[in-house]
Amino acid sequence: MKKVKMISVVLILSGLLLSSCDIKPLAYQPKTIPSFEGATQLNDKLATSKKIEIDNWYGPEDILFDSLGNIYTGVHNADFSDGRILKVDPLGKVEEFYNSGSWVAGLHFDKESNVIALSHKQGLISISPTKNVTVLAATDEHGRPFLIPNGLDIADNGMIYFSNTSETSAYSIKYGRKIIMEMRPLGGLHSYNPATKEVKTLIDGVYFGNGVVVSKDQTHLLMVETTKYRVLKYWISGENAGLTEVFMDNLHGFPNGISIREDGTYWLGFSTKRNKALDEIHPKTGMKKFVYGLPEFVQPKAEPFGMVMNISTDGEILETLFDREGVVLPEAGAVKEFNGYLYIGGDVLPYIGKYKLDTIN
Template identity: 25%
Template sequence: MATISLLSVIVAILSTFVVVSSQFANFSKIELPQGITGPESAAFRGLLLLIDGPYTSVYDGRIIRREFITGRFQDFAYTAPGRNKTLCDGTTDPDMGPICGRPSALSFSPTTDLLYIADAYFGLLVAGPLGGLALQLAGGYKFVTGVDVDLTTGNVYFIDASLTYDIRDTTQPGCKPDSTGRLLCYNPVTNRVDVLLTGLSGGGGPAVSRDGTYVLVPELTGNRISKYWLAGPKVNQTEVLLNNVGNPNKIKRAERFGEFWVALSVGFIPPTPLITPQGVRFDSNGVVLQTVSFATQFFNKTISVVLDENRKLYVGSRFTNFIGVYSN
């Protein structure tokens, strides 16, 4: 009994050490090519030592990919048919979005190697392994903000943030966020889109659990994260998982099973004098496990995504020219 008790104490101490020491105190930048800004998303293709990326969507409408050997970015895909590189590359004009595209979120399907893309203007699209012009799967939306692939079924979940305003309206004086957002599901077998939830307050990026039993839904202006059940005794039911969490944007699965990271921009809406960007790791029961501040490197800026990959955090923002990388 004494041996078991001692072992339990040692395990507890080691567990505490892991949590305390994993504060991601080391910071570096992945600089974007000159003249390119707004890495709002981050995604890797492949597994373990074979991962490729990061891939990121940028302000001027492109999805670009970082080469492993050279560390340089190359164009990978784009969402706007007829996009003119001379006209669009490097643009920061918000009115060029409907012409050049404005991809906001990425999610790879590990079984098909397809890249699913959420574009604010062009809806849900998909690009093959070689990239190029992405194929539109579902369009006609005002403001698509996030996407995630179910690892078990291949279904694709995405969010349309509003029925009344688009991404340009959010920066206009007097814009009042509404509650007309929706969670949608695209079935790649039937090519059908179903509406699962309505009345969402703001957009963000959903995240499906690794076992496909539920999808987490952020509400950027509603300051909460909900769990929508896809299977089990609570199928098609919704419950609030985290409330008053500080403008949650995209949610991503963490490397640990049953855990997630969410990008927060505390003080964004309603606006305060100082925005505090941070990443929060939490579990499937809504228990907050860790909070990491990004305030020094992303001072007073909103962030869009916190991606947990190979024991590093990749942080994206539409207001920078780099992807932040935090490690231990």
């Protein structure tokens, strides 16, 4: 009798968890997690990185440099309720560049030295050298809001390309977990034409759209789909213009930011490695609802694991840098190369990592 009562209690509690859960997950069958071998052989090269402090802020999600070597990065406070764009000089002095009031993700200079940025509060914005701020676009052409605008790059012709992770809710740690669990295509890839002020949706229905980069030859761009563990290629010129294809698939972790090198190859940063427990429940919508309804401390966690890949123009992994235990870089989602160093950030990292590239080989 006691066993029956215990089973009944468990069933009732499970039912309550499921009924009170606001998640509506879709089934997703990930491919088998690839092993770390060859160009992804494990090492601890990133553990030699130095730290650049950012005055008790978090989340240097993108990193930008001016001609004097000053660093610009968007940051947030502990609960994501406030944010700034910081400017860090070569000696490490930190000052406020712009009080955004929210996290700012993508950053890029245009040809007029305006900082083009993606604010979680305002959308796509332009900040002039005299600090005048213009909102370029807060919604797409259909009126859908850019609530989590994410990756950004600017083509040589001035066209701005950017991703949006979600049109349904602003970012929080809890909502980030929800996006991962639900596996719903809530984002998109967009362009903004500064001449016509027109926003255009290039890819609709993206799974956690993230980093964006234009190719060196300006024929296509790459966009990261974090929760699909892949990178998409979107053609912007030539006979394939407007077409989308998979550039890389079944990656070893959660890809985040992507940037280009002078030789045309790419740096791809990762938030962490794949989680076997998460991959196993992805096909089971009921199980995902149950797990999401559990206390946070028993849900699948992101392990401290720094990983950056050098990717060829054909999507081949050339080299991988790791901090396996996350000693210095528990995440490496943002990665930019400047003057012989990699500068590395992440969604909740409380500093910027600086890695000397001479130590790769």
